[in-house]
Amino acid sequence: MKLTSKISHYDSRWPALFLTEKERIAKGLGTELVGIYHIGSTAVPGLAAKPEIDLLIEVSEHRNEPTRDSFMSALGYIRGSDLSAGHHFYRRDIDGVRTHKVHVCVSGHWQIERMLRFRNLLRNDPAIRQQYQDLKFELEASNRGGIAEYLAKKAPFIDALMGSRPSSAK
Template sequence: MALTSKITAYDPDWPRLYQSEALRLRQAFGPTLLEIHHIGSTAVTGLAAKPEIDILILVDDSDVAENMTAALVDLGYRRGGDLSAGHSFFKRDVDGVRTHKLHLCLAGHAKAIEMLKFRDHLREDSEARDAYGRLKLQLEQENTKGISEYLQGKEPYIQRIVDGL
């Protein structure tokens, strides 16, 4: 079973695509947005990735996801499942192709901290970045059950890195 997108070589246009989307999101969220970050593999120079821009928004109100759903729908997003208490997920497709994933977290949420730590580590450690890239390509090649199998395959590597930081 295919992933949402095929893993491709790093595209130097990904930071610009993030900046463009971040501007749209800042305007929609206004003062409820505390921080916005480019996360995930597209945020790490040189790392192969699914060409889907991952974005993390930090807020301080647990009702923001509910209150912002209509505005996000207007921006082309649809609500995914909540990943945990205080961590909501939205996705955006253009012409049937996934382009953006939005993690909306309460400030200080453990998963938000983990995502930022992992991104920063991969940006600083080229060996870890390259090993992660090889793992992702291997998991994509071996994948038979879709995105959940792929995510489960990456989790031990991510957790090992984050636990060591």
Template sequence: MIEYLQHTEEITAREIIAVQQPAYIKEAELIGFDGIPALQEKPKDIQASHEQFAGYRKEGKLIGVISYEKNMHHLTICRLVVHPDGFRKGIGRALLQFVIDQNEDAEKIEVVTAEENTPAVSLYAKAGFQKAETIKAAEGLLLSVFHLYPERKVEVVPYNEKWAEYFNEEKERLKLVLGPEIVAVHHIGSTSISNMAAKPIIDILIEVKTIEAVSQYDTQMKAIGYTPKGENGIAGRRYFQKGGNKRTHHVHVYEKGNPAIERHLLFRDYLRAHPKIAEEYAVLKKRLAAQHPDCINQYIQGKDGWIKTAEKNAKRWKEGRNNADGSVVCYNSENDENGGLTL
């Protein structure tokens, strides 16, 4: 059984020491280095730690411990120890997976272990960690740094009427930060289309006066939970993510007049005006999510062809030509109550 530990309590801190002391003694013998700092730790050191601790208990006895620190969406594993009585029973792997599962928003997980600690190196490699670098920590001691970049989970859920409310709430927060630069704020993406199944991420498009001025607000954006990503592959854009790998919001910022603004709004209004086409898109997304639940890139690639075709049809629709469903309409972007249509 794995549970979070109240390490600030003395009795729990003593339990942790009782596990890690013999574990680190064994590691010291294995790597031929007896200067492991944790060997000198006392219960009071554990109690004073800012790490988050979890433990594996068998019949009530603590036999495995893992601890970590988290800064935004970067997680660092500080210790992973198993009492010698629990060696080679899958306890270390279970503790590691517990931390990964409990931190679904983590974009990067880092851990450091002695290069000669072959059981630990093997454990991290099997869990998908990649060696990033080797550090010389002391004479005769080399440390291996491992990184894991968890894939975002692909989840498409039924339409939620609160998505519009979530957009409005976030719009007000963003106005407090970017207010002096804002020209307009739009709800875009699938969560902006009534009755459409979607990934539960609120996409927000902000038009600003000058795109170069946006970067000066990065610190304030971080303060309300966003990660600034710069252009992130699209020239003329500033992009922000919220929620790490458990994404909740995307903010796309463009300077007023950028063609991408019209493209996003037109795609949204086209689907709002054509429920049958919107449903076709929803069916595609559900199928792709089922096929690629652990690979967001394949999910995105699977939609690419459909989106390009829909964008071409949306342009024809705007120009008043025959649509994919055979109807002819005239586009009016100011007529929001009717999905941008003058019938």
């Protein structure tokens, strides 16, 4: 098994790719849209990453999901399993390579604050950013179980920095 894509050194085009996708997606979200944020490693200048643009979409509520799913499908996205109650997930692959991941969370969802806080910590702390990058390359080199294994082995590092998930969250 392999990761969804190979980790590469930071690419200064990633912020522009985010902005392009943000504009495409925002057109179809209507009045439920609160904000669209660049998250994940591609949002951290200088950090190596799988070249997959991560977007966090905050919505006031999950309204008319079939319409949203159709709109996202027209943009090339496939809806994955919900990651938790109120946290929907979409992915886009081009020619079998993952290019984008979209998290759609209702305002107040615990993951919004956590994802933004982790991104900001990596942006603002060079030592933690370097530790995280070293871990990612190490996990990629030793990976035998694919993306699930990679994510599971990154989780303790992230949890140690961020605290574990609130017990009230599903």
